[in-house]
Amino acid sequence: MGLVSRGAAAAGLGAASAVVRPGPPDAVPHPIPTPPPESAALGSSRMPGMVLKAFFPTCCASADSGLLVGRWVPEQSSAVVLAVVHFPFIPIQVKELLAQVHQASRVGLAVLGTWCHRRQETEESLGHFLEGLGAIFSHEPWLQLCRERGSKLWSCKATRRQVPPHPGAPYEDQVMLVFYDQRKVLLSQLHPPAAVPDRQAGDATASAGGLAAVFDTVARSEALFRSDRFDEGPVRLSHWQSEGVEASILAELAKRASGPICVLLACLLSLISAASACRVFKLWPLSFIWSKLSVCEQLRHRLEQLTLVFSTQKAENPTQLMRKANVLVSVLLDVALGLALLSWLHGKDRIGQLAEALVPVADHVAEELQHLLQWLMGAPAGLKMNRALDQVLGRFFLYHLHLWISYIHLMSPFIERILWHVGLSACLGLTVALSILSDIIALLTFHIYCFYVYGARLYCLKICGLSSLWRLFRGKKWNVLRQRVDSCSYDLDQLFIGTLLFTILVFLLPTTALYYLVFTLLRLLVVAVQGLIHLLVDLINSLPLYSLGLRLCRPYRLAAGVKFRVLEHEAGRPLRLLMQINPLPYCRVVHTYRLPSCGCHPTHSWGSLCRKLFFGELIYPWRQRGDKQD
Amino acid sequence: MEDEQSFSDICGGRLALQRRYYSSSCREFCLSCPRLSLRSLTAVTCTVWLAAYGLFTLCENSMILSAAIFITLLGLLGYLHFVKIDQETLLIIDSLGIQMTSSYASGKECTTFIEMGKVKDVVINEAVYMKVIYYLCILLKDPVEPDGISQVVPVFQTFTACDISEKVCLLLSSCFLSHLGAVWPELLPL
Numbered sequence: 001m002g003l004v005s006r007g008a009a010a011a012g013l014g015a016a017s018a019v020v021r022p023g024p025p026d027a028v029p030h031p032i033p034t035p036p037p038e039s040a041a042l043g044s045s046r047m048p049g050m051v052l053k054a055f056f057p058t059c060c061a062s063a064d065s066g067l068l069v070g071r072w073v074p075e076q077s078s079a080v081v082l083a084v085v086h087f088p089f090i091p092i093q094v095k096e097l098l099a100q101v102h103q104a105s106r107v108g109l110a111v112l113g114t115w116c117h118r119r120q121e122t123e124e125s126l127g128h129f130l131e132g133l134g135a136i137f138s139h140e141p142w143l144q145l146c147r148e149r150g151s152k153l154w155s156c157k158a159t160r161r162q163v164p165p166h167p168g169a170p171y172e173d174q175v176m177l178v179f180y181d182q183r184k185v186l187l188s189q190l191h192p193p194a195a196v197p198d199r200q201a202g203d204a205t206a207s208a209g210g211l212a213a214v215f216d217t218v219a220r221s222e223a224l225f226r227s228d229r230f231d232e233g234p235v236r237l238s239h240w241q242s243e244g245v246e247a248s249i250l251a252e253l254a255k256r257a258s259g260p261i262c263v264l265l266a267c268l269l270s271l272i273s274a275a276s277a278c279r280v281f282k283l284w285p286l287s288f289i290w291s292k293l294s295v296c297e298q299l300r301h302r303l304e305q306l307t308l309v310f311s312t313q314k315a316e317n318p319t320q321l322m323r324k325a326n327v328l329v330s331v332l333l334d335v336a337l338g339l340a341l342l343s344w345l346h347g348k349d350r351i352g353q354l355a356e357a358l359v360p361v362a363d364h365v366a367e368e369l370q371h372l373l374q375w376l377m378g379a380p381a382g383l384k385m386n387r388a389l390d391q392v393l394g395r396f397f398l399y400h401l402h403l404w405i406s407y408i409h410l411m412s413p414f415i416e417r418i419l420w421h422v423g424l425s426a427c428l429g430l431t432v433a434l435s436i437l438s439d440i441i442a443l444l445t446f447h448i449y450c451f452y453v454y455g456a457r458l459y460c461l462k463i464c465g466l467s468s469l470w471r472l473f474r475g476k477k478w479n480v481l482r483q484r485v486d487s488c489s490y491d492l493d494q495l496f497i498g499t500l501l502f503t504i505l506v507f508l509l510p511t512t513a514l515y516y517l518v519f520t521l522l523r524l525l526v527v528a529v530q531g532l533i534h535l536l537v538d539l540i541n542s543l544p545l546y547s548l549g550l551r552l553c554r555p556y557r558l559a560a561g562v563k564f565r566v567l568e569h570e571a572g573r574p575l576r577l578l579m580q581i582n583p584l585p586y587c588r589v590v591h592t593y594r595l596p597s598c599g600c601h602p603t604h605s606w607g608s609l610c611r612k613l614f615f616g617e618l619i620y621p622w623r624q625r626g627d628k629q630d
Numbered sequence: 631m632e633d634e635q636s637f638s639d640i641c642g643g644r645l646a647l648q649r650r651y652y653s654s655s656c657r658e659f660c661l662s663c664p665r666l667s668l669r670s671l672t673a674v675t676c677t678v679w680l681a682a683y684g685l686f687t688l689c690e691n692s693m694i695l696s697a698a699i700f701i702t703l704l705g706l707l708g709y710l711h712f713v714k715i716d717q718e719t720l721l722i723i724d725s726l727g728i729q730m731t732s733s734y735a736s737g738k739e740c741t742t743f744i745e746m747g748k749v750k751d752v753v754i755n756e757a758v759y760m761k762v763i764y765y766l767c768i769l770l771k772d773p774v775e776p777d778g779i780s781q782v783v784p785v786f787q788t789f790t791a792c793d794i795s796e797k798v799c800l801l802l803s804s805c806f807l808s809h810l811g812a813v814w815p816e817l818l819p820l
Contacts, residue, residue, distance in 0.1 A: 051655050051724055076725075077725065176656075176726075178726075209747055209748070210726070210727075210745050210746075561742070561743050562743055563729060563731075563743055564721065564723060564726070566652055566656065566721070569652050569653070575652060575655060575656050577656075577723065582743065
């Protein structure tokens, strides 16, 4: 046994066959010629007065004695321990492994110190041996963590060999132990994401804030965790996967299958987009119709989203990946709900019942409108209307209504067939079905829309005429060139006719205003119903279901920060803290991962809406251009 | 090492401030807030149920009574889960950061951890609430502007009574600053 340690001392680091095993040395090892500092101190500067923080993975707390491997962050004075290397090991192989991982992940790993997990209290020889290892792997500061087996008492030491930079600074640092769950820290993602330096730009610096650097280190060192204890590698490590690498057959199969499926679906989707962009659809009547129907808008939106999900490019960062996953889950849920609706509709002849109920409902609505018009033609709410104008307007609208009823009756034999085919479209998704419903409502209430337009135009003309004649009454006019009101001298006959027209318009105002008010209210009611449906469609489109599900089932994946808990403490022992992940609150999850919706938001504020209503300008709450046509 | 002191809050309830000393680099302050009083709970429940009964005699609809029961239950659960704070803890860990935990009466714990690198300064703010009360705040650095402040985070959400609040704040801030002063000398008041 003694031969081994002397052999190690004599051969230094060059001999590949010098295996280091634990054992009581026969003699105190001679001062070993200090090897060239390969794993040189990565900056021995530290902030004055900072306690040394050792981040230790909880999975290694019960591991056997060995070497601590990890990363030293000098600016934060913290040592992030990633794994424990067990005996027997060959120092040169350990260094090779660290160099390999460094190349793969660009994280500067080093041997930070020793870990001693004692069985009995009398194994002091092990302690001496471990101290000797500090000469082989030199690192500033050299950590020595020690634990009695089966007890919660830890002892930590961090020693420095170099002369301390400040005369008053201690030779040994105070150490604080922070335990962290390696698996959770590896898989979690901090929000807001710290600016992670480019992989190609050399070694990862700790410019990210203190704890973000810890997360970053663990996440990048995946290459270190790839081997478990069943692998016959040269070096035996202990980390979170050392009991067996985590893998899932389903995940592997999905990964293999996703390649060809994505290619196939991407081709299909590109065919569909090419077909929809074809020239035929740009011709006037069709393009007009497509731009008005909300179904087309929704289908276009879904096509875009599916193209994003099934594109053959890999997601560049976690945000894009989450977005893809959210879109996929949202589409799947939409289709599932749509299929449920479809099965409900097509069972028990509900379509027939719906079609049968539709015509009587339309008739009923038309009857109610007729009653309303008759009421307006009489003395509505006790107001006295101008009889002639009232009759003209009333009869005009009644005739229009009569035309509409005839049209509905003409269509009634075909309604069931139409509804059946339209109901099939629910298999594309619940949002498509809701958009179709919104379009059907718009088509069925087209007559209300027409009445609103007639009433609004009349009212608008009246208001324009009134304002212009009111200016004439006061002797002013509107200067179009200067865009202001100027005084003007009118002839006597101009004034006479102007004043006459003004009085006529003023006395006819209540009638027109009443018709306008009634039909605007009806129109606003229909718009409100359509608005609710659009709101529901928007909700289904933009809710990030995958992120919410992740937050519910795996809260550590979405981290807002960390929280610390002070563990059992004894005087004279180092402070022990447990670092846990603080999950992101639900409202922030929704806010961060919201999907972009169609974009059909109402463009008016309440103030401008009221202004438009007062002046009789037509309001288009959802579209920038015109409105639906039959 | 533990230390306890009692104060009273704005409404007259009893607050207890406990100080724990774990090590030279770690200290904890625990502020226990007054418990939910049975008297106020009974008063609110009786008011709601009497009003519901009054409506019931007017409308003769028994749904109102069930609705009143639901409203009372949901209101109480919501109050315990979102509003009623049982205990507030401030944990200061040298060179790591400051952690503030609020535990609600329903058992929910809300934790915020601020890293030491983000703390710009610790201040005592004044607020006018009938009289002047004082509360301790942490100023956070702005990542974009080096001299700017991005957020003002109050440390405790319960406010102590006016004449006591200054004492509490000075007590906390002196411990706080002596702690931080060892690490960041520029935070010490001149």
